[in-house]
Amino acid sequence: MLLRFKYYIIATLSLIVVISSQSAVLATPREVVKWSKLGAHLVEKSVVIESMPVIDCPDGIDSESAEHLVCQVIENTFYKWKEYEFFNAAGETRLAIEMIKPEPGLLTAVEAQVLLNGSKLWERQPLESPDSLVVCPCPLDHPKTKNPVCKTPQIYREVTPLEVSVSNVDDTTIGVVPRSAGVMEFDDESVMRESIHDNDDRLRVTNTTSYPWNTICYLSFDMNRDNYRGSGTLISPLCVLTCGHNVWDQDLGVWSRDVKVTAGQYQYSEGEPIDKPYGTVSYSSVDTSRGYVNGSGTGEYDYGVVKLQESFTGISTFIPLVYDASPTIVHVVGYPGAVKDEYNSYGMWYDYGQVIGYEGDNNRIMLHVVDTSPGQSGSPVWTYDSVTESYRLVAIHIFGDRRENGACRLVSANEPDISGWMMDSVSYTHFAYIPYFSKDSSSGCWIGLAFTNRNKAENSFEVNYYGNSGSHLGSETGTIAANGQVAFVPDTADVTEGWLKISSTAPLNGLAMIGESAPSTMFDIDLKTSLHRKFLFTYLAADQNWRSIVLLCNPNSSVANITCKYYNGDGLLIDQIPSTIPSNGSVQHDLYTLFQRELEGSMVIESSRPVTAFLLYENKFTTWKAGLSAVPLD
Numbered sequence: 001m002l003l004r005f006k007y008y009i010i011a012t013l014s015l016i017v018v019i020s021s022q023s024a025v026l027a028t029p030r031e032v033v034k035w036s037k038l039g040a041h042l043v044e045k046s047v048v049i050e051s052m053p054v055i056d057c058p059d060g061i062d063s064e065s066a067e068h069l070v071c072q073v074i075e076n077t078f079y080k081w082k083e084y085e086f087f088n089a090a091g092e093t094r095l096a097i098e099m100i101k102p103e104p105g106l107l108t109a110v111e112a113q114v115l116l117n118g119s120k121l122w123e124r125q126p127l128e129s130p131d132s133l134v135v136c137p138c139p140l141d142h143p144k145t146k147n148p149v150c151k152t153p154q155i156y157r158e159v160t161p162l163e164v165s166v167s168n169v170d171d172t173t174i175g176v177v178p179r180s181a182g183v184m185e186f187d188d189e190s191v192m193r194e195s196i197h198d199n200d201d202r203l204r205v206t207n208t209t210s211y212p213w214n215t216i217c218y219l220s221f222d223m224n225r226d227n228y229r230g231s232g233t234l235i236s237p238l239c240v241l242t243c244g245h246n247v248w249d250q251d252l253g254v255w256s257r258d259v260k261v262t263a264g265q266y267q268y269s270e271g272e273p274i275d276k277p278y279g280t281v282s283y284s285s286v287d288t289s290r291g292y293v294n295g296s297g298t299g300e301y302d303y304g305v306v307k308l309q310e311s312f313t314g315i316s317t318f319i320p321l322v323y324d325a326s327p328t329i330v331h332v333v334g335y336p337g338a339v340k341d342e343y344n345s346y347g348m349w350y351d352y353g354q355v356i357g358y359e360g361d362n363n364r365i366m367l368h369v370v371d372t373s374p375g376q377s378g379s380p381v382w383t384y385d386s387v388t389e390s391y392r393l394v395a396i397h398i399f400g401d402r403r404e405n406g407a408c409r410l411v412s413a414n415e416p417d418i419s420g421w422m423m424d425s426v427s428y429t430h431f432a433y434i435p436y437f438s439k440d441s442s443s444g445c446w447i448g449l450a451f452t453n454r455n456k457a458e459n460s461f462e463v464n465y466y467g468n469s470g471s472h473l474g475s476e477t478g479t480i481a482a483n484g485q486v487a488f489v490p491d492t493a494d495v496t497e498g499w500l501k502i503s504s505t506a507p508l509n510g511l512a513m514i515g516e517s518a519p520s521t522m523f524d525i526d527l528k529t530s531l532h533r534k535f536l537f538t539y540l541a542a543d544q545n546w547r548s549i550v551l552l553c554n555p556n557s558s559v560a561n562i563t564c565k566y567y568n569g570d571g572l573l574i575d576q577i578p579s580t581i582p583s584n585g586s587v588q589h590d591l592y593t594l595f596q597r598e599l600e601g602s603m604v605i606e607s608s609r610p611v612t613a614f615l616l617y618e619n620k621f622t623t624w625k626a627g628l629s630a631v632p633l634d
Contacts, residue, residue, distance in 0.1 A: 031316070032426070033075035035102050039114040041075060047124065052116045053387060055086060057096040057106035066098070069412060070392070071419050072320035073236040074118045077102060078423045081115065085387075093387050120390050121317040123211045200340050202371050205333065205348040208264035209277050212319055212382070212391060216348055217242075218265040218335045219306065219378065221256040223249050228256075231334030233380040233393065234263060235318050237311035238284075238425035241418065242378030243398045243408065247286035247304040250295050259283035263312045265335070267347035274346045278312045282584075284464070284472065289417055300364035302398045302408045304378075305421045309464070309472060309584070310555075319382065321418065323410045325394040327383035328355055330407075332370040332397055334379030349376075356404055364411055366395045367404040381407045428462060428503035432527035433612045434512045435586060436551035437465070438497045439490065444517030450487040451502075451510035451527075453480035461504040465492045466553075470584035473498065480508075499553035499586040502527065523616060523625040531555065531610030535630035540566070540615075542592040542599035547618040550589045550603075552611055554581035560609035564594065568601040581611065604633065 033041045042049065066082035073079070080101040086094045097112040099105055107115065205213050215234040219242060220227065232242035240261055247256045263278040284307045291301035333350040337343075353370040366381065381395035395407035410418070438445040453459040459480045465473040473492050480486050490500075502508065508527060515522030542548045554560040560581040566574050577594055581587050591599055605613060613630040 031075070032077055034077060035079075035099075038075065038077075038118045042114065042117060042121075045121075047117065047121070049113065049117050050120070050389075052113050053092065053094050054109045054112035054116065055094045055096050056108045057084070057098055057112070059106065061096065061098065061106070063098065068325065069323040069415065070119075070320050071323070071415065071422065072119055073316075073318045073422055073426055074115075074121065076237065076316050076426050078236070078419070078426055079115070079119075080419065081107075095387060116388055116390075118317070119320055119388070122215075122315065122319060123390065200371050202336070202339055202349040202351040204266075204268075205350050206266045206268060208266045208348060209314075212380075213333070213348060214264045214278070214315060215318060216264065216333050216380065218262040218346070218348075219246060219259060220262075221246065221259040223256045224252050224254050229335065229337065229375050230377045231375065231379040231397075232261070232306060233319065233378075234312070234315070235321060235393070235418075236422040236425040237316070238308045239421050240306040240308065241380070241393075241396065241421075242304055242306060243396050244288035244292040244302040244304040245398070246378045247306065248288045248293060250292065250298075256286055259286060259306050261306055261308060265346065265348065267345065269347075270342040270345050278314070281308045281310050281312065282472070283307060284309045284475070287421065289414060299398055299406055299408055300361045301414075303396050303410075303414060303418070305418075307421070307425065319380070320390070320392045321410055322383075322385075322392040322394050323412050323415050325383065325392070325410070326355075326358070327394060329353070330355055330366070330368050330370060330381050330383050330394065331391075332368075332372060332376070332379050332381050332407075334372070334376035334397065336373040337375040338373050358409070362411065362413070364409050364413075366407040366409045368407060369404055372397055372400055372405050428460075428505060430504045430507050430529075432502040432504075432508060432510075432529045433531070433553060433555060434500040434502070434525050435528065435553040435612050435614050436498075436525065436588065436616075437490070437500055437512060437514060439492055440496070446489070446515055446517065448487060448489050448513045449500075449510065450485065450513070451480060451508050452485045453506065454483060454509060455506045456482050457506065458482055459504055459506045459508065461502060461508060463490065464501045464503070465490060465496070465498065466501070466584050466586070467496060467498040468582070468586050468588075470582045472584070499555075501555055519623045521623045521625050523627050525551075525614050525627060526629065528612040528614075528629075530632065531612055532630075532632040532634050533607045533610055534633040535605045535613050536633050537603040537605070537613075537615045537628060537630055539628065540591060540599040540601055540603055541617060542590075542595070542597075544598075545620055547616075547620065548591045548599065549616040549618065550591060550605070551586070551614045551616060552581055552589075552605070552607075553586040553613075554583065554607075554609060554611050556583060556609045556611075559583055560607050560611050562605055562607045562611070564589065564591075565604045565606070566591075566595060566599055566601060567603070574601075581607075581609075605630070 067085045068083040071080045078101060082098045084096040088094055097107045099107055208214060217232040217240050219230040219232050230242060230246040232240040235241045260280050260282055262276050262280045265276050267274050286306050288304035289301040331352040336349055337345060339345050339349050351371045353368060355366055355368045357367045359365050376397055379397040380393050381397055382391050382393045385392050395409045397407045399406045437447045439447050462475055462477045464475040467473055473496055476491050511524045511526045513522060513524050540548045562579050563576055565576040568574050575595055615628040617626045
């Protein structure tokens with residue numbers, strides 16, 4: 001019986017003490033390095049160009065004979081290429097590469113060197129404290145492998161690991177955590193025993209700010225009002241690859257909701273604080289294969305994606321994905337709840353072992369004996385490629401049974417789905433913000449948007465709407481012709497007030513028009529294309545007749561602490577008031593109310609997080625309104 005590792009989270013989570021950043025450290029607008037600039041970019045980053053076993057790709061090569069189909073996001077650009085294997089006189093493998101995206105063509109050896117060295121950028125991120133790490137050996141006499149080229153990454157090994165022989169556990173303690181404990185439930189009591197092969201020799205990972213651990217994600221989500229956990233892998237800035245059953249329940253026909261993603265989470269031992277070095281990001285949407293939704297397959301189509309509202313910072317190149325690979329040794333890492341002597345772990349755990357076969361429709365299911373347990377559904381399954389000397393993702397872990405564990409292979413048939421998700425997350429490279437909007441038909445509040453595309457090519461855009469509290473209210477997409485313009489009323493629910501984020505494939509100009517129908521009033525806010533930690537408002541007017549209202553939005557997944565500093569006309573600091581903006585939220589401060597005094601002078605706003613701001617003037621005795629943009633000081 002195939003057992004999907006769907007894993008419950010119960011209220012005992014409230015007892016966990018969380019340290020470090022609890023929200024994502026958000027990236028600034030992502031720099032996109034085009035293929036034509038990749039070689040120069042490597043030089044600028046002082047990357048030592050490794051010699052790669054490549055040759056000029058010959059003309060007339062049979063595209064059906066490629067050994068590997070590879071997809072990867074390299075410096076925020078989506079790449080897709082085929083690798084062909086040739087052999088020199090000494091019998092050594094040499095690769096010829098045909099690029100499919102972003103620019104189709106047969107690569108010369110020099111170009112192939114650039115591509116493969118760019119591909120390994122994700123492995124070259126500096127370790128934060130290398131002296132504290134231990135290289136885990138990969139002995140040739142390991143009970144699970146005889147592989148002479150197994151190259152195990154640097155990981156933390158416990159000083160006194162406890163090897164538990166699960167095969168000796170009797171039925172009175174099977175499952176490790178009794179249901180009466182109220183910590184978690186398994187789909188089947190035997191799932192722990194059926195997922196461990198020989199001894200549980202998984203290793204704890206704690207250096208999660210280095211590759212590849214910084215791309216491994218802990219997932220929490222709701223499905224039909226139950227709480228679950230799982231694992232996944234960042235494969236592009238806004239795309240987490242996971243299993244289909246983490247995002248869609250075939251039996252109930254429901255999608256997961258309230259998905260939270262934490263990259264690089266670790267815990268030194270059960271009960272210790274949970275460290276989240278990159279924080280947590282909420283999802284914008286989830287998706288899976290058509291075959292999995294239709295129920296036409298289980299494991300063969302059990303792959304899915306979590307798309308994020310915001311990206312994590314510090315990484316712009318991600319693990320390459322290889323399709324139709326048939327490795328003999330694989331590595332699996334994720335977030336099991338019960339592992340070794342821990343029954344409620346929130347740490348990252350790693351193991352490797354043999355592939356023992358393939359089954360299912362067109363061999364889409366990879367069978368392996370790597371130790372896993374509930375919570376690891378969606379874990380990446382990667383292999384070490386000895387030719388390019390790099391790690392490559394080849395499957396997604398999905399189940400365990402009495403004989404072996406299983407993974408959904410990456411095959412050519414599911415490549416279009418996954419590549420589409422990856423390309424969606426890197427297509428928007430420019431960002432703008434409107435720090436305030438209001439839409440309430442009952443009171444006559446309205447908003448209109450107008451964008452202009454002064455570019456020589458069509459521009460795609462996405463507008464995301466957020467409430468004051470940080471709730472995501474919806475989104476809509478569109479395109480603008482070259483040198484074209486669009487104007488529209490946002491499609492959001494009534495009785496909403498908040499801010500907007502606009503993402504686009506090229507720079508946009510534009511504004512938001514905001515007003516009330518009765519009495520008839522209107523003001524406009526231009527698109528804010530940068531975020532700052534320090535602003536100046538050059539003039540304030542706050543008394544019995546005038547209101548000065550500061551409008552601020554915080555496009556970050558952590559609270560922004562702000563300070564409003566009031567200076568009089570002589571330049572003296574008269575008063576300063578602290579305040580906060582919720583994560584992904586916004587605030588509106590009436591300065592007369594905030595300072596409890598008349599104001600005439602200027603104001604400086606300082607923030608712990610990059611934000612944007614606008615000052616609205618309103619006369620109490622007329623319908624006149626006007627605005628003033630904040631001047632960045634940082």
